[in-house]
Amino acid sequence: MKAIKDTWLIQIEITNACVFECTNCTRFVGHHKKTYFMDLETVEKAIESLEGFKGGIGIMGGEPLLHPNFYQICQLLRKKVSLEKRFLWTSGYNWKKYRSIIRKTFQENVYYNDHATPLQKHQPILIAIKDVLEDKAYMEELISKCWIQEKWSPSINPKGGFFCEVAAAMDLLFDGPGGYPLEKGWYNKTPQDFKDQIKRYCYNCGAALPYPAVSNKEGKDYSSISNYKRLEDLKSPRFLKGCVKLVDRKYTTKEIKEFAKDWQPWNYLGEEKRKSYYFLYGPFWGFIVKVSKNIRKKIKKIKNKHKNETCINL
């Protein structure tokens, strides 16, 4: 695993509210009874705690553009973080409202994913590797090479700093003890230093397990028995709606190695070609057209959600 200080970016997760409810969401959207919006004081503290960090600082959610203080958060970033280090993740919601401040704050550092296609696939995070794989040595090997930790980001949420964004989301959902206090330089931790978090979250997580990704079309979060029971105890809204499918079996090392052969969990767009919109210059108009189309789709789906109270397939 990578030391936190060597990762390319650390996320500040300003909310876990989202306009979507994708299946197998890495932030477990739909399972929380209450969503949060990080207060400005904590955002400022989070930014200051990263002083001296060489990588970027991402603003992420949920959907960050739902945050009622998104404008002020952009202002804070502009005051405290240099332009090339500021990044934003969004599905484009509220784009029109915030277009100008986004352009000023992030320029081309905007990662846009509309999450609207049903072909998108997500890795089933709720399949706890410890529940389904008996080969302990192989489990350790898989966790030590987890693609999310290698390719993506440590994270800060209202409960502190975490070596991994999924670990942060798990702590929040399952009422864990929280992350590292946001003291300046908290990110100066090697895998040896964050062993406590690895132990607490990685064995309860399915990201490192080469398991076939699940399409949004299916509308169900896959969960192994321990997380299934935890969701039941929590009375997670998504669980109560019947949107969680129990995976109650063990896999042999041979079976998992077979899955691993063509496993590419980072390739989440299914059959579709990746569409990245670095949209402040050339492709800007294309983005706007796409966003307005997708917002119409979203509104329709949100309406359907409330009408049917069923699992949403996005």
Ligand code: SF4
């Ligand atoms: S196994 Fe899960 S918690 Fe551990 S590093 Fe990977 S994504 Fe994070």
